[in-house]
Amino acid sequence: EPEVTQTPSHQVTQMGQEVILRCVPISNHLYFYWYRQILGQKVEFLVSFYNNEISEKSEIFDDQFSVERPDGSNFTLKIRSTKLEDSAMYFCASSDTGRYTFGSGTRLTVV
Amino acid sequence: QKEVEQDPGPLSVPEGAIVSLNCTYSNSAFQYFMWYRQYSRKGPELLMYTYSSGNKEDGRFTAQVDKSSKYISLFIRDSQPSDSATYLCAMSAINNNDMRFGAGTRLTVKP
Numbered sequence: 001e002p003e004v005t006q007t008p009s010h011q012v013t014q015m016g017q018e019v020i021l022r023c024v025p026i027s028n029h030l031y032f033y034w035y036r037q038i039l040g041q042k043v044e045f046l047v048s049f050y051n052n053e054i055s056e057k058s059e060i061f062d063d064q065f066s067v068e069r070p071d072g073s074n075f076t077l078k079i080r081s082t083k084l085e086d087s088a089m090y091f092c093a094s095s096d097t098g099r100y101t102f103g104s105g106t107r108l109t110v111v
Numbered sequence: 112q113k114e115v116e117q118d119p120g121p122l123s124v125p126e127g128a129i130v131s132l133n134c135t136y137s138n139s140a141f142q143y144f145m146w147y148r149q150y151s152r153k154g155p156e157l158l159m160y161t162y163s164s165g166n167k168e169d170g171r172f173t174a175q176v177d178k179s180s181k182y183i184s185l186f187i188r189d190s191q192p193s194d195s196a197t198y199l200c201a202m203s204a205i206n207n208n209d210m211r212f213g214a215g216t217r218l219t220v221k222p
Contacts, residue, residue, distance in 0.1 A: 004154075033209075043155065043199060043212040056209045091154050100145070100201075100210060102154035 002026040006092050006103035013082055013110055021077045021106045023092030032075045033093040033100065034067065036060065043091070049075065082110045114138055117200055117213025126222050130187040134200035134213045137181065141202040141211075144176050146185045149197045149215065158198075159185065190220045 005024040013019050025032050034046040047057045049067055066078045075094075079086055089105040117134045124130055132146075143162055147155035159174040161167050161183075167174045173186040183202075187194055200213040 006154075035212075042214040043201075045209045045211065048209055058209070089152070093154075099157060099160055101157065102147075104154045105152075107152070 002101070004092055004094055004101050004103035006090075006106050008106060009104065010107045011109070013108070015084060015110055016081055018078065018080045019082060019108060021079070021090050021092075021108070023075045023077070023103055024073050025075055025092065025094030026096075026101055027073070029094035029096045029101075031055075031095045032067075032069070033095070034077045035091040035093065035102075036088045037091065037105075038085075038088040046077075046090075079108075082108075084110050086110050115200065115202060115211050115213045118216055119214045121217040121219060123219045123221060124190055126190060126192060126220055128190050128220070130185075130190050130194070130218060130220075132185040132187075132198050132200070132216050132218070134183050134202075135181055136183075136202060136211075138202075138204065138211075139178075139181070140204035142205045143203045143210075144174070144183050145201040145210070146172075146174055147199040147201060147212075149199055155199055155201075155212075192220050192222050195219045 007022045032049040037043045045058050047061045048055045068076050087110045091105045092103045093100045115136045146159040148158050149155045164176045164178045171188045175184040197215040197217045199215040201210050203210040
């Protein structure tokens, strides 16, 4: 069964550093998403991406965040100047007909 | 009022019990209703996907949507210890590209 692949599985970074989280969506999907889940809290929508541009974004997704599809297969989330409160699981998802498939997530720890 | 409300539990039942999980929502534009299962430190896994109102059955799982009451349910029959996980309801509107999650209900099925 097709999978959404995320790398790395765990990223530790110092406060103030920039991180790039990587995702390989399912190849024939057209919509891509990033979600965040702070430990013990709900899964929160960050951003959706379609046709090489952002289609929706939440209030969480401010200027600190950016997304990119640098080639035909990868979908990245960049977090600039990381803060302690950015520590969370970050999930990538892709969909075709509204059925989302999630990756296993990247655990980001900001120290 | 939160857009999607879900009792976080925890919920503990004996093996073989029928489990009932519920969510309410406030946005009448929601048309797609999903249930996800999430194991610890893993990404959400799609269990059930329903469009508009009605029932859907898949093995031991039954999803119900009552749009008039803005209420959705997931029933698990003959629950097994392997069903122990967090169950997340999620929903989205037609032509919207962001899916909103409930807080998730942590379920434990005891042998």
